[in-house]
Amino acid sequence: MAVKVLTGDGSADHDRQVARFAREAAVAGGLSHPRIVTVHDFGSAMHLGRPYAYLVMQLLPGRSLSAVLEAGQLPFATALYTASCVGDALGAAHEAGLTHRDIKPSNIIVTSSNGQATVVDFGITKGSDARHDITTTGVVIGTPAYMAPEVLADGVFDHRSDLYSLGCVLFEMATGRRPFTGTSWQLVNQHLREQPAPLQALRPDAPVELERLVAQLLAKVPAQRPDSADEVYDVIEGINDHYFSDTPPPSRGADVTSDVELSGSEAANGGVISLRMTASQSCPACATSGDETRVLACATCRGEGRLRKRRTLKVRIPAGIRNGQKIRLREKGAPGKDGGAPGDLYVTVHVTG
Structure with missing residues (x-):
């Protein structure tokens, strides 16, 4: 952990700096992203008669x-x-x-x-x-x-x-x-x-x-x-x-779109919701054969020629999101090929009520 400490004398400027500390804690603490520093805590204390404010955050090497x-x-x-x-x-x-x-x-x-x-x-x-x-x-x-x-x-x-x-x-x-x-x-x-x-x-x-x-x-x-x-x-x-890539880049997965319905209260207050996704792919046991009879008799896909995979994602909805606004979830789309990164998932929000 790293601790950022603000000392002060109780002046108006110190109060503004404390407000900025609180702002940083509120903003960065609400953003969970590998390229944004993680803020864990914010507080204030008195020591030897002097006020101190502090942020507790991720310690970054480098x-x-x-x-x-x-x-x-x-x-x-x-x-x-x-x-x-x-x-x-x-x-x-x-x-x-x-x-x-x-x-x-x-x-x-x-x-x-x-x-x-x-x-x-x-x-x-x-x-x-x-x-x-x-x-x-x-x-x-x-x-x-x-x-x-x-x-x-x-x-x-x-x-x-x-x-x-x-x-x-x-x-x-x-x-x-x-x-x-x-x-x-x-x-x-x-x-x-x-x-x-x-x-x-x-x-x-x-x-x-x-x-x-x-x-x-x-x-x-x-x-x-x-x-x-x-x-x-x-x-x-x-x-x-x-x-500048040493080798040809692997194939990136396709982007995927989805929709989610939120109530007016959910859109106003934000939070984390569960989003159920269904993806399908060609059945490896029969779809590549080109034999329709084999496809119909396939026990793996039960004659559909495709396999369906369901998954549940946790999606953070920011407070104040608007009807029709899109949320981008990086690398939550279709899987890549040959080590390539997955595509992105774009979720369109529909506010009801």
């Missing part, structure tokens, strides 16, 4: 990405894997209605030499529930070197602002430098009005698809960026498989 980048640019395969981990984490957070708002190298912990990473510090996360928003109107929250133009200009922030920040991080991993540098006010002007150097101008061996992705992530207009973190994840995986 170093922050900011420390890793002190040595300069990363190999493309490593940079892509780290970016895919961050994209995976953001996909889970965005599906839960949350935006991180401070994606930067110091909030990314690299846990292995190949670039595996975990996202930390959800203390200024923005959610759909205004009761948990501890930021102040008119005050820009975040780190200017990695902030999207719309945040700097108008204080407007959504999931695509996180993608802009990811683009800044990916640019820095690939080139060893940030897309924009300078004082705070210079950074604001650069993010708002200037274009970063093309990736291949700084690193000529960069794949053209990677240069295109970075340019899309760093688009000034949010609508010109990718639609979702999941889309970014898929593009990164495709670039890595095409250019």
Whole structure:
């Protein structure tokens, strides 16, 4: 375990910091994902007359990405894997209605030499529930070197602002430098009005698809960026498989869709529900023979030519989910072939009553 401790003197600023601690505990504690740090507990205590607040969280081996980048640019395969981990984490957070708002190298912990990473510090996360928003109107929250133009200009922030920040991080991993540098006010002007150097101008061996992705992530207009973190994840995986995989990638399983009905109360309050799934596959005992008589006589599938397999999944429904909204369950779809990853399961929620 790791324990983050906040000391203070009881001032208003300390109270705001404690609120941020509580926010981080509530947000990260409600997200169960391998690329998001696990927060186990939050509390406060008095010691020798001074107030302390603390978070108890998962102890992550490794170093922050900011420390890793002190040595300069990363190999493309490593940079892509780290970016895919961050994209995976953001996909889970965005599906839960949350935006991180401070994606930067110091909030990314690299846990292995190949670039595996975990996202930390959800203390200024923005959610759909205004009761948990501890930021102040008119005050820009975040780190200017990695902030999207719309945040700097108008204080407007959504999931695509996180993608802009990811683009800044990916640019820095690939080139060893940030897309924009300078004082705070210079950074604001650069993010708002200037274009970063093309990736291949700084690193000529960069794949053209990677240069295109970075340019899309760093688009000034949010609508010109990718639609979702999941889309970014898929593009990164495709670039890595095409250019940097040692062996041809195994076949990934197909994505599967399903539907679930929730009452208005279940949709409003969230929770974990059981989802029963039925999948079928060709009967290995008879379907490949092409002999209809053999199929009809098959004791394995009882003449159907296919085997049906039922399974029950536990699905976490975030509070405040809307009618028609989809939940993505990574690798809960059809199984892959030759060691390939399973596909994803997309569950469409129908709110009744």
